[in-house]
Amino acid sequence: MPAQKKIPMRQCLGCREMKPKRELIRVVRSPEGEISLDFRGKANGRGAYLCPNGECLKKAVKSRALERAFSTAIPAEIYDRLREEMERGE
Numbered sequence: 001m002p003a004q005k006k007i008p009m010r011q012c013l014g015c016r017e018m019k020p021k022r023e024l025i026r027v028v029r030s031p032e033g034e035i036s037l038d039f040r041g042k043a044n045g046r047g048a049y050l051c052p053n054g055e056c057l058k059k060a061v062k063s064r065a066l067e068r069a070f071s072t073a074i075p076a077e078i079y080d081r082l083r084e085e086m087e088r089g090e
Helices: 054-062 065-070 076-089
Strands: 009-011 018-020 025-029 035-038 046-050
Touching (some): 046 054, 046 065
């Protein structure tokens, strides 16, 4: 009987549910401090995960989860860009 491959799980910052890593969108803070969305999960930098829906992004904004995850203030224009990229990515 072959061994089952372990599925990496990550917690969504919005709904706080554990889900398979591939189902989530990775938000990345690069070493230079730039924040962006990483749909492939390969970008260099610190990552935080969100479900691919607007509700989880709204919850993460309200609870300031991204600020805590990245230990930095995140300007409103970054959130706007994340919303646009998320809508385009779906």
